Amino acid sequence: MTNYTGSTPSHPRKPDWRDNATCASLDPEIWFPQPGDTAAVHEAKKACFGCPVMTDCARYALQTRQMTGVWGGLSEQQRNTLLKRRTPDPNTLDAVVHQILREEMHPITSLRDLWEDRTYPLPDPGGHIGWRADNESGSFNFQGHRYTPKQVAFLLDRGHKAVGIVRRTPECPVIECVNPRHLADGKERFDRKQAEQRAALAALEAAAAEPVEALAS
Ligand SMILES: [Zn+2]
Structure with missing residues (x-):
């Protein structure tokens, strides 16, 4: 606290992974779709898949037992399944999350x-x-x-x-x-037909042009 000025700190917390999260700039509502709204869950996941701190977010949600919403690309159901299986090991968590999301992220x-x-x-x-x-x-x-x-x-x-x-x-x-x-x-098939027609037309034009060239020479 060497530079403490007595004013209220502008940041209520220390900077962390949350500062780089894609969702920080989007409507928070989209991460909490209605239960059963698979299309909305899919939309939220899509935003997560491009996020630079996706696994940090998934780890946070699992460790703090977030019950609702999409976190780090994982749906409520996916987190529940994971937590039921075992307490996530922080050392292998990234690999586990990527394994679960592999098919969704890389169809x-x-x-x-x-x-x-x-x-x-x-x-x-x-x-x-x-x-x-x-x-x-x-x-x-x-x-x-x-x-x-x-x-x-x-x-x-x-x-x-x-x-x-x-x-x-x-x-x-x-x-x-x-x-x-x-x-x-x-x-x-359409492009191929067009190319064939152009080639046929060019051949016709070449044939039509030939006698003129012959006369000129
Ligand atoms: Zn074949």
């Missing part, structure tokens, strides 16, 4: 794991890839979204969701093939 990574698990090379030459499906249709639920194997192949390869239906390109004759290089979405 692509986990979809890639699924891809590695489900796909296999088909015997036909040409690099075709097969998919081991659980059911007749082959589509499945993953983190609240429904995917077909072809949509997963497309998403992992292109890094974005498909537009419209993902179909094999005319070059691939294997019906069940999910090799992303043998697939195209609606936008890619």
